[in-house]
Amino acid sequence: MSEILDLAGIFVFALTGALMGVRKRLDVVGMAVLAEMTALGGGVVRDLILNVRPAAFVSLGYVLVPLAATVIVAFWHPHVARVMPAIMVLDAAGLGLFSAVGTEKALDYGLNPLHAVLLGVTTAVGGGMLRDMLAGEIPTLLYDRQLYAVPAMAGSAAMAGLYVTDLHGWPATLAAALLAFGLRIAAMRYGWRAPLARGVRPSE
Amino acid sequence: MSEILDLAGIFVFALTGALMGVRKRLDVVGMAVLAEMTALGGGVVRDLILNVRPAAFVSLGYVLVPLAATVIVAFWHPHVARVMPAIMVLDAAGLGLFSAVGTEKALDYGLNPLHAVLLGVTTAVGGGMLRDMLAGEIPTLLYDRQLYAVPAMAGSAAMAGLYVTDLHGWPATLAAALLAFGLRIAAMRYGWRAPLARGVRPSE
Amino acid sequence: MSEILDLAGIFVFALTGALMGVRKRLDVVGMAVLAEMTALGGGVVRDLILNVRPAAFVSLGYVLVPLAATVIVAFWHPHVARVMPAIMVLDAAGLGLFSAVGTEKALDYGLNPLHAVLLGVTTAVGGGMLRDMLAGEIPTLLYDRQLYAVPAMAGSAAMAGLYVTDLHGWPATLAAALLAFGLRIAAMRYGWRAPLARGVRPSE
Numbered sequence: 001m002s003e004i005l006d007l008a009g010i011f012v013f014a015l016t017g018a019l020m021g022v023r024k025r026l027d028v029v030g031m032a033v034l035a036e037m038t039a040l041g042g043g044v045v046r047d048l049i050l051n052v053r054p055a056a057f058v059s060l061g062y063v064l065v066p067l068a069a070t071v072i073v074a075f076w077h078p079h080v081a082r083v084m085p086a087i088m089v090l091d092a093a094g095l096g097l098f099s100a101v102g103t104e105k106a107l108d109y110g111l112n113p114l115h116a117v118l119l120g121v122t123t124a125v126g127g128g129m130l131r132d133m134l135a136g137e138i139p140t141l142l143y144d145r146q147l148y149a150v151p152a153m154a155g156s157a158a159m160a161g162l163y164v165t166d167l168h169g170w171p172a173t174l175a176a177a178l179l180a181f182g183l184r185i186a187a188m189r190y191g192w193r194a195p196l197a198r199g200v201r202p203s204e
Numbered sequence: 205m206s207e208i209l210d211l212a213g214i215f216v217f218a219l220t221g222a223l224m225g226v227r228k229r230l231d232v233v234g235m236a237v238l239a240e241m242t243a244l245g246g247g248v249v250r251d252l253i254l255n256v257r258p259a260a261f262v263s264l265g266y267v268l269v270p271l272a273a274t275v276i277v278a279f280w281h282p283h284v285a286r287v288m289p290a291i292m293v294l295d296a297a298g299l300g301l302f303s304a305v306g307t308e309k310a311l312d313y314g315l316n317p318l319h320a321v322l323l324g325v326t327t328a329v330g331g332g333m334l335r336d337m338l339a340g341e342i343p344t345l346l347y348d349r350q351l352y353a354v355p356a357m358a359g360s361a362a363m364a365g366l367y368v369t370d371l372h373g374w375p376a377t378l379a380a381a382l383l384a385f386g387l388r389i390a391a392m393r394y395g396w397r398a399p400l401a402r403g404v405r406p407s408e
Numbered sequence: 409m410s411e412i413l414d415l416a417g418i419f420v421f422a423l424t425g426a427l428m429g430v431r432k433r434l435d436v437v438g439m440a441v442l443a444e445m446t447a448l449g450g451g452v453v454r455d456l457i458l459n460v461r462p463a464a465f466v467s468l469g470y471v472l473v474p475l476a477a478t479v480i481v482a483f484w485h486p487h488v489a490r491v492m493p494a495i496m497v498l499d500a501a502g503l504g505l506f507s508a509v510g511t512e513k514a515l516d517y518g519l520n521p522l523h524a525v526l527l528g529v530t531t532a533v534g535g536g537m538l539r540d541m542l543a544g545e546i547p548t549l550l551y552d553r554q555l556y557a558v559p560a561m562a563g564s565a566a567m568a569g570l571y572v573t574d575l576h577g578w579p580a581t582l583a584a585a586l587l588a589f590g591l592r593i594a595a596m597r598y599g600w601r602a603p604l605a606r607g608v609r610p611s612e
Contacts, residue, residue, distance in 0.1 A: 021550070025610070027602035029557050030550030036526075048252055048456055049261055057457055057523045064522075074605040114268075115261045118240075129338075134537075136546040138340040142225070142234030149233050194231035197278040202229070252456055253465055318472075319465045322444075333542075342544040346429070346438030353437050398435035401482040406433070 006101065007061050009094035014039040014069035015080065015087055017131045021070075022077045024135050031074060034131055035066040042126030046102050046119050050109045088188065092151075096181035099124035099152040100173045103159040113160035120156030124180075125149050145194045145202075147187035155180025210305065211265050213298035218243040218273035219284065219291055221335045225274075226281045228339050235278060238335055239270040246330030250306050250323050254313045292392065296355075300385035303328035303356040304377045307363040317364035324360035328384075329353050349398045349406075351391035359384025414509065415469050417502035422447040422477035423488065423495055425539050429478075430485045432543050439482060442539055443474040450534030454510050454527050458517045496596065500559075504589035507532035507560040508581045511567040521568035528564030532588075533557055553602045553610070555595035563588025 017038030021031030040056040040063075047054040056062040073080050080087070102123025106116035125148065129139040141148050159176035162168075186192065196202060221242030225235030244260040244267075251258040260266040277284050284291070306327025310320035329352065333343040345352050363380035366372075390396065400406060425446030429439030448464040448471075455462040464470040481488050488495070510531025514524035533556065537547040549556050567584035570576075594600065604610060 022605045022608060024546070024551065025604065025608055026551045027553045027604050029555075029602045031605065033550060033557070044457070049248070049258055051255065051257060051459065053459060054457055057519055057527065060520070060522055063526055074603075077605050078607065111261060112264070114264055118267055119261065133337065133541065134547060134550065138228070139338060142237060142338065143228065143230045145231045147233075149237070194233045195278075196229065196231050197226045197235065197281050199282065200226060200229055253452070253462055255459065255461055315465060316468070318468055322471055323465065337541065342432070343542060346441060346542065347432065347434045349435045351437075353441070398437045399482075400433065400435055401430045401439065401485050403486065404430060404433055 003059075003061070005097055007065050008090075009097045010039040010062060010065050011069055012087065012090040012094045013127055014066035015073060016091060016128070017066070018070045018073035019077065019080060019084075019087075020131055020135050022073060022081075028070065028074050032067060032070045034134060035070045035073075036063070037134060038127040038131040039066045039069070040127065041130040042098060042123040042128075043102070045126045046105065046123040049119060049122075050106065050111075052109070089185065092181050092184040092188070093177075095124050095148070095152055095184055096155050096177035096179070099155040099180050100159045100176035103156040103176070104163065104168075104173055107160065107163045113164055116160050116163075117153065117156040120159065121149055121152045124152040124156075145196075147192050147194060148184065150194065151180045151183035151187060154183050207263075207265075209301055211269050212294075213301045214243040214266060214269050215273055216291065216294040216298045217302075217331055218270035219277060220295060220332070221270070222274045222277035223281065223284060223288075223291075224335055224339050226277060226285075232274065232278050236271060236274040238338060239274045239277075240267070241338060242331045242335040243270045243273070244331065245334040246302060246327040246332075247306070249330045250309065250327040253323060253326075254310065254315075256313070293389065296385050296388040296392070297381075299328050299352070299356055299388055300359050300381035300383070303359040303384050304363045304380035307360040307380070308367065308372075308377055311364065311367045317368055320364050320367075321357065321360040324363065325353060325356045328356040328360075349400075351396050351398060352388065354398065355384045355387035355391060358387050411467075411469075413505055415473050416498075417505045418447040418470060418473050419477055420495065420498040420502045421506075421535055422474035423481060424499060424536070425474070426478045426481035427485065427488060427492075427495075428539055428543050430481060430489075436478065436482050440475060440478045442542060443478045443481075444471070445542060446535045446539040447474045447477075448535065449538040450506060450531040450536075451510070453534045454513065454531040457527060457530075458514065458519075460517070497593065500589050500592040500596070501585075503532050503556070503560055503592055504563050504585035504587070507563040507588050508567045508584035511564040511584070512571065512576075512581055515568065515571045521572055524568050524571075525561065525564040528567065529557060529560045532560040532564075553604075555600050555602060556592065558602065559588045559591035559595060562591050 014035040017034040018031045021034045044054040099120045103116045103120030106119040125141055132139040155176045158179045162172040218239040221238040222235045225238045248258040303324045307320045307324030310323040336343040359380045362383045366376040422443040425443040426439045429442045452462040507528045511524045511528030514527040540547040563584045566587045570580040
């Protein structure tokens, strides 16, 4: 069950990577590299910090799913781009899931709650940051003021809170993921924005 | 004592990260990400290479201090920018400290002196390079010809030299850090510059 | 023997890094950083994922050879640039070697063949991607449509295929490296290109 959810999150993240490749007019190899990096980057960094072999290098699906996403985008990207609003919803689901699962894994490996939250957020947003950097752009996360890291942080904090009160298992993980997902959707729906430093005018 | 010095270095590096965020008109989340990456990036890379859990994921202060630096910059950045010359001096102190401490840790983990110097320099300059790349710029270190990596290298080499002659402990660390600090200050004061390749004209 | 081949590959990759530094008018420190990163980056990432101390931090030659390449480029870069076609051939040799050796090491550490191929390709192309990102460019690999990752993938796949049929040892490694080398040379010679996503027009 958790494996399937994981692969679903990887698939959606890979779609955003491959679509970025199309937008930048990369060839299919470049699209595949971006898809793999976006989908697997956050988890690889998490596992390197936890000092375990990255999950992406243990399970076959982790490598194959981004390739499938690349093929789909290469052939049907106008259709994929047309369903972009739906993809953004799925991306929010991936964000929620990865922040909850990443935090839980960090807690399982003995990190204290604050560090586990930091690592959970890294898992959720790391791949997207890598994707943007590879594509020659400042990571969207840093400047676009839409709340993206903050919902991940809320989900991670909820996961850590449930964990330290001994509420483990998939219902806790799902609840934390849903919180992050809901906040991300609400942030998009209502245009919630992160503040700028005092006195800084927005660039638009 | 060494913990306090470490946190001071982290604080100053985080200030430069958050200020870069203001300059790029990032929101506060982006500022916090840059602050954390600048302050912790070099040490995390060092510890990944040494194959130990990164110090940033063991001690709470390492995560909280960059957040405090972000809050300070978000509210009072015009004042912070005004004291930039003082910050550059503190940054030189952080550079010295991180190169000495990073080299020592690498030697403690059994690296030979040359590799320990390489890793000490990585510790000192890695976070700043990450900061510049995330902000969409070529790392200052690579092109601006001011001596920055070279003082770090001198401090690291001094640390390694003292270590192999069995002079351990904080006086040795402090001496090495002071050498790097002094060279960095002198480089700024007297405008010492790294040479270009033969026949290459400066870009300014 | 394998050590010498490894150092030859490192030397060529370091040349391309230092030359990128000249093109971007970096100072000699920046050139050295680019040379080290280009030459060692792919292998360091591979070893971090395999959870072993990076080879670059065990053997002295790995650190010194890129410095030698930097000195050569700093003094004689017009001559080095003039022999660029020869360097591209050597770079193809480095690509082949690194993909074969990287895949073999990954298999030795128990990765299954698909993951080993992924890691072999990472070893071969990772340093060049880092070089381009540090120089403020989108990695050439992603967009320029010349086949570069694909020959590496073929060499890695051949290595994995030989390995699982119990053909180990340097003849197998050499055969896999030669396959990647030959494909890369043929791709340059005949202008083989990776396809774009359907309907995307080339940028030139």
